[in-house]
Amino acid sequence: MTLEPAPADTRTAPWWADAVIYQVYPRSFADADGDGMGDLPGITARLDHLARLGVDALWLSPFYLSPQHDAGYDVADYRQVDPRFGTLADFDALREKADALGIRTIVDLVPNHTSSEHVWFQQALASAPGSPERDRYLFRDGRGPDGAEPPNNWTSVFGGPGWTRVPDGQWYLHLFDVTQPDLNWHNREVVAEFDDVLRFWLDRGVAGFRVDVAHGLVKHPDLPDWDGHTAMVEGTTRADGADPIEEHVPAPMFDQDGVHEIYRHWNEVLAEYDGDRMMVAEAWVEPAPRLAKYVRPDEMQQAFNFEFLIEGWDAAGMARAVENVMSANEAVGAPTTWVLSNHDVVRHASRFGLADPTHRPPGIGPDDEQPDAGVGLRRARAATLAMLALPGSAYLYQGEELGLPEATQLPAEVRQDPTFVRSGGAELGRDGCRVPLPWQAGAPAYGFSPTGASWLPQPAAFADHAVDVQEGVPGSTLELYRQLTALRRQLRLGTGTMAWADVHAPDEGVLAFTTEGVLVVLNASGRSFELPAGAELLLASVPDAVDGGALAPDTAVWLRLP
Missing domain, CATH: 3.20.20.80 (Glycosidases)
Structure with a gap:
């Protein structure tokens, strides 16, 4: 492929x-x-x-x-x-x-x-419900007879509720910390x-x-x-x-x-x-x-x-x-x-x-x-x-x-x-x-x-x-x-196309692909993997990655094929 x-x-x-x-x-x-x-x-x-x-x-x-x-x-x-x-x-x-x-x-x-200390949010807190200042954020009335429940059940990515109530009874949305009120992008x-x-x-x-x-x-x-x-x-x-x-x-x-x-x-x-x-x-x-x-x-x-x-x-x-x-x-x-x-x-x-x-x-x-x-x-x-x-x-x-x-x-x-x-x-x-x-x-x-x-x-x-x-x-x-970035630039690896190599066997723990004339092999299999014969080693992830033509576990190499 x-x-x-x-x-x-x-x-x-x-x-x-x-x-x-x-x-x-x-x-x-x-x-x-x-x-x-x-x-x-x-x-x-x-x-x-x-x-x-x-x-x-x-x-x-x-x-x-x-x-x-x-x-x-x-x-x-x-x-x-x-x-x-x-x-x-x-x-x-x-x-x-x-x-x-x-x-x-x-x-x-x-x-x-924004931050809750942003001038806009401070203006919103000082303004009445329905004001232009509040419309920059997502203020809503609460649910229940006295509005004491949040407008919905959303939670914060950081944990806890996604809404905080202000003194006049409205709530504002913060998908993250309580000090990070969400902006209204329809404004x-x-x-x-x-x-x-x-x-x-x-x-x-x-x-x-x-x-x-x-x-x-x-x-x-x-x-x-x-x-x-x-x-x-x-x-x-x-x-x-x-x-x-x-x-x-x-x-x-x-x-x-x-x-x-x-x-x-x-x-x-x-x-x-x-x-x-x-x-x-x-x-x-x-x-x-x-x-x-x-x-x-x-x-x-x-x-x-x-x-x-x-x-x-x-x-x-x-x-x-x-x-x-x-x-x-x-x-x-x-x-x-x-x-x-x-x-x-x-x-x-x-x-x-x-x-x-x-x-x-x-x-x-x-x-x-x-x-x-x-x-x-x-x-x-x-x-x-x-x-x-x-x-x-x-x-x-x-x-x-x-x-x-x-x-x-x-x-x-x-x-x-x-x-x-x-x-x-x-x-x-x-x-x-x-x-x-x-x-x-x-x-x-x-x-x-x-x-x-x-x-x-x-x-x-x-x-x-x-x-x-x-x-x-x-x-x-x-x-x-330093070697990786230099050789990557020299070989223009980021600009090319890629194809899975013949030795690619992901279900067996081996990732292998070719790009710009380079064969890349990563061995996550837990055992040594035999590399193609005659390939020139360009770079290895660790000095002992290759021994007798075999790639050691938990290592990777860049090779140039003959």
Whole structure:
């Protein structure tokens, strides 16, 4: 079976079609002022690391003015930098240096909700029911004789109810934290405001936007009750148990058809600017053809392919995800994205070290099963090698190039994720993948902060993963990533087509495909696998991957066939 990305006659090959994009989580990347929280000057000072890594663009998670109840995804002002992170001048300096290094800058956009401290929401609270100020959000009267019951039974993705009552008796919707009221995207002021926000950052030279909760902006007009369940990344589960792949009935708060009108309009806004500006959707949508609607030629340029991430360390699951997503994207003329980790999931170097490496726990704590660090990293390196050979673009999460594991020993008193708080500790949340990076093994805070301050405590094991420990060391994870990106660019692997190879046997634990004259083989079978005779080894996930012509378990290779 041959799978192809975008047909040449429907879309050219802009930079983002095969780019390697690196996610920077600002509060955890590098701290320049010593307050224990990363900042924009810290990122600027470390941009050479990204240049040596060979990435094409960086994506900055939110750095806007915010009370930080959800790590910046509760935005109080979309046009200002939070003083914790710096100033607009600091952003300009970062973007200019990145440009000089050949690295484009993508910023996060959070259009589903604002902070409760946003001036609009404060005006809404001070105004009467039915006022224009309240119409910017989703305020409703309650149910029951005295309106004491919420307007419907929706719950928050972070746990608990999805509605909060205000003193005059009305309720407002918040699909996430109580401090994140949902906007009303049927309101013309909301539409105009985000047009202006887009242009504000485009005028400052950004290359594009990662759109948070892209599938959530439009709700069903009737706001009906719904008994399903919604979770981070994997999306919605229907209460009736129906298979969403066979019968897609979207939840009334997500993936409504009206979102596509918004993105067609935004596509027109981006087209006003010179250069290839782009948007990538964070949309927890299934099945794959439904997600592909977000990347039709007149909408967004990319959407995160979470299906590949969700399958975990399983060759059959990976193969199924590749087929599903590439076939769906091909139908609309769009390239595919690939990702294994981000700021919302347990790092794949730890997930893959669990007894069930397809399991996706919502955080790992001291009392949970502890991953096998060696096995997890070995598998993570192999999966990354396969991912970076697939046609399309790839997203890397900061620290994965160091082989960073999840921080699994964080005590309850240091956790800050609202998921942990709102679920009463039932879900540990995402703090474990957000711990600040180690730059120098022997420095305070491992080089993250000059004072040794760190907003989350760093595990002692991070010292072994520090950049200075791995720099120039053959076989280190950092050097492997540098080799991967360099060879990927040289061989133009992201731009080609792919076909399953003769040795492809996913049900037996072997993923194998060819692309641009390269044979990629991943062995998740648990036993050695005989490679084709006479093939030239280009790159292996670990130094001992190949022995006597056989590929060891939990490894992967790029080969050139004779």
